[in-house]
Structures are given as structure tokens and as C-alpha cells.
Amino acid sequence: EAQVTQNPRYLITVTGKKLTVTCSQNMNHEYMSWYRQDPGLGLRQIYYSMNVEVTDKGDVPEGYKVSRKEKRNFPLILESPSPNQTSLYFCASRGVQPTGANVLTFGAGSRLTVL
Amino acid sequence: KNEVEQSPQNLTAQEGEFITINCSYSVGISALHWLQQHPGGGIVSLFMLSSGKKKHGRLIATINIQEKHSSLHITASHPRDSAVYICAVMEYGNKLVFGAGTILRVKS
Secondary structure, X not given: OOOEEEEOOEEEEOOOOOEEEEEEEOOOOOEEXXXXXXXXXXXXXXXXXXXXXXXXXXXXXXXXXXXXXXXXXXXXXXXXXXXXXOEEEEEEEEEEOOOOOEEEEXXXXXXXXXX | OOOEEEEOOEEEEEOOOOEEXXXXXXXXXXXXXXXXXXXXXXEEEEEEEOOXXXXXXXXXXXXXXXXXXXXXXXXXXXXXHOEEEEEEEXXXXXXXXXXXXXXXXXXX
């Protein structure tokens, strides 16, 4: 099944403890991206990647790092999490399906709480 | 002013009604996405448009590039259509900017 897989789905951590949220897709998509969703602020893009070793900042990149060493994986790294990074995070990939349709596929989301 | 404006913010409809959600944007774009998010959080992409009109089942999406406007229509609405519908524009350079979403409730 074509999908984007994020882990962990739920995480409670403490301020300053480095964490990584993994994202993997099995559709050979070139484009991958990370978003956070907060009440009243909606979805905002953190980082995106057009291909391996190519990453760009979105609207809210502060406090986050990403890497794209392989096409299928796009981990989100919080080097020193702070409470204002408590949020619901989504990873997504985009590419052309066998049908010819260009689709954006989201992971199930990762709910992160930083105490 | 937000780059992407959606209206209405909230919409309640009776089952069977025809529904329209609007999206206006202020920047040049390469494509526009309509997304659906059900309670519980999962996000599904409904359409990606760069011109014209697309139809999938009871859903129709249109875009007018010159007017910087898109609409999502739901025909013969059903309670299972209750969700948040989000418009997102792909700027040149591939940055994605989201509207605030429209909360739709369809009553039986």
C-alpha cells in the first residue's frame, strides 16, 4: 500500500532532550515536507525537500532540522525541544501516481508534547 | 492579510444540500490543493489543480488563475462529508501555504 509512515505517533518529552520524528514513503516521490498544526494557527510548513540532499525552509523552520540522505526518508530533528514546539506534526510526500495524477500524501500525524 | 483566505469558516448543511467552499489567494502559484481532515486528525488530499476543473465522485473543484480563486463543491452532501476542508497553495519554489480551513457539518 502506498503510504507515508511517521513515527512516533505520540511522544511526551522534556525541554532540551533531543528527539527525531521519522518519516518514510514508499512511492518513490521526490518531494517531501514537514508541517505543524496548532489550534488557531492552522497548518504551517516547517521544511521541504525537492530531492535527495536538497532541503529548503518553510514558514516556521526555527528550532528544527531536517536531512534527506535517501529519497524515501525525511526525518525531522528537534535538537533542543521547547514547550512552544508542542504540536501535531505531519509529514507528506508528493509525486506522480501510475495513473498520471499528481498527489500529495500525508502521514497519520505525530502528536508531540514538550514539558 | 493572509495569503490564503477561505470562506466560510463554518458551514452547517442539511443532508442532500449542495455545498460550496471558497478559497482566494494573493500570490502567484504553481498549483492549489484541496485537503480534507476528519476529526482524529488524518489529512487526505482531494484535488490538486493548476487550471480548470476536476471531478471525483460528488466532489468538484474549480480554479480561476486570473482571479486567484478556487471553489470546492460537494453535491448531495452526506453526514460523512463532515470534516475540515483546507485550501493550500503551492507557491513557485514549492513552498506550501495553507488557508485556515472550513469546518463543515452535515446534519441528517
